Amino acid sequence: MSIKQRLAKLNPRQQEAVRFIDGPCLVLAGAGSGKTSVITTKIAYLVQECGMSARKIAAVTFTNKAAREMKERVGQLLQGREGHGLTVSTFHTLGLNIIRGELKTLGYKPGFSLFDPEDAKALLRDLMQKDAQIDADQISRVQSQISTWKNDLVLPGDALSHAADDDEQFAARVYEAYNRHLKAYNAVDFDDLILLPVVLLRDDPEVLARWRRKIHYMLVDEYQDTNVSQYLLVKLLMAERATFTVVGDDDQSIYAWRGARPENLVTLGEDFPRLNVIKLEQNYRSTGTILRAANTLIANNPHVYEKALWSELGPGESIRVVVNRHEEAEADRVASEILTRRIKERAEWRDFAVLYRGNFQARLLELKLQHYQIPYKLSGGTSFFSRNEIKDAMAYLRLLINPADDNAFLRIVNVPRREIGPGTLEKLANYANDQATGRGISLFAACHEIGLEQVLPARAVDRLGRFTHFIDGVRRRMDSGDAIAAIRDMLREMDYEAWLHQNASAPTVAERRMANVWTLIDQLEKSMERNAEDSATEDSDSLETETDGVEAAISRLVLRDILEQQAEEDDSDRVQLLTMHASKGLEFPHVYLMGLEEDLLPHRNAVEAGTVEEERRLAYVGITRARRTLTLTLARQRKAYGELLDCTPSRFLDELPPDDLDWEGRADKEDPEKKQARGKDAIAGLRSLLG
């Protein structure tokens, strides 16, 4: 199909969004309004109609999944080599590529490590333990504070001088030490993937010019989720030329607690007065009733840009509200209803989704689904990467490509057992950090030094020597030929499987863990192959081209770029259990929203923190997932913190159009005092909003 035919299939607003290319463009895309079509068609339009080279275009998303889907859809629109060199990636991968391209300027060495949040936490623990007795909670708080600073483009020096209280002073000092150590380890963390490029582009005109030459047009998905650093990255790259399209929906901003700045939508209009704002309000997903509910609910939030979704799909069924005696009845009700509705509607299991506020709510539901033998898929859960065997394997990979990665070194120097104990390691660390020797060197490097014999017994030196010799040998093999084969041989040679068997409760457990490790290596190999193909067909000019295989592939592994796809490929027919957060971007014919109670949705903490508006958006996201039917459930009583609590129906229920709701199980009269109390609450909330 030609691009003209594609365009003809879009509605007038969508067409305008695609055709407008001479300046800054903001597409306010309501839920289900076909924003992905707009982005993908626009990329094809830029290439086919405007003659722009695909390698000058970068489309940026937040998740690997979104990037993959977009890539695939663009691939269907573009023919042959038209799409070569096109960048469709997450913010983090784009940042990673910029860093890889500017290593020298940034002062990093090839093979630098990418610390995931767990690695970062381990480092913080080390740094903070020196000070005092520190609990895990404190470490987490400092970690999130540092992350917030990095997201807000606050560097350690600024943090130190602006710290408001003792806690922040402390965190700022840790921040400074943390960054210093990352640098010494030749490592960056996730937030650095955005922060470092931004600082570099801001401060180095040459680098900025280079990247502006590489990227002529940017498209940003889920723009309302960008944080300060991410917005600056876009702004720096696009600058006066202002050739970009950002797509977002302020009503679907549910990640402010993680640094997202929905106000970037407003900032954009201020920074780019010529901004062309295009609203997509026609919804192709839900019935009129569902949309009216969503519109009515979200009208309770303040808006910079008013937006009203409409649909041609007809009114559809009423929204059912089911009040249950207690949480168990609620779970049972949802499960049994899915069972009957599947027959009645001739639906499949995959047509149903159950959405809730917190993961713990899934427990009871799981039991009930099992009881009725309903197949289900639970989102979340322990990730592949938090498995110990995967962390071990990743540590080996990291140490192989980055000998300065002390974290990786410490994790695996004695795994499997090499009789290298804490005493040896402490002395080694002292030696490596010894200022008297004139420099701080990495643990791995220290193992090679003659001077070690002064501080460690010969036996210990020997064991360390064997380990480093082993690793060095693998490195040489990797450099001189088949890197993946070298890695596989390494795992076999040190008999990692035997170690797993020693530590597993059952042989089957160990076998499963070893299989996980092989899966990891297989994925690494695939990733490298894919990359090699890309590189062979593309100019060296392209952003995504990486010729230095293993290093890049391992970074992508840390960014979860691969691996999860197999989970997705598992498209078996099952009911989906999701948090409302996890449901964003998805849609289902039949949606159940559980726990519509005060303290749960909106969550108590959110009410206390004064962020009810975000909770309302969360409910809005949940509602707009539904195509045909929507069922809201709640319980009158619920066990929490070991107590049986009476629940109050969520204020959001009062904010839905009463005529569209079909109540079931509501007591004839609600306790009038409670209702009044809730009314007052709402008024108070409104006041605080206005004041």
Added chain:
DNA sequence: CATGCCCCATTTTTT
């Protein structure tokens, strides 16, 4: 392999 004990978290977590 089964049992029992201890500790954990009860708000969301794209990378």
Added chain:
DNA sequence: ATGGGGCATG
């Protein structure tokens, strides 16, 4: 309070 997962032990 409570349930569940991880881990050690028999």
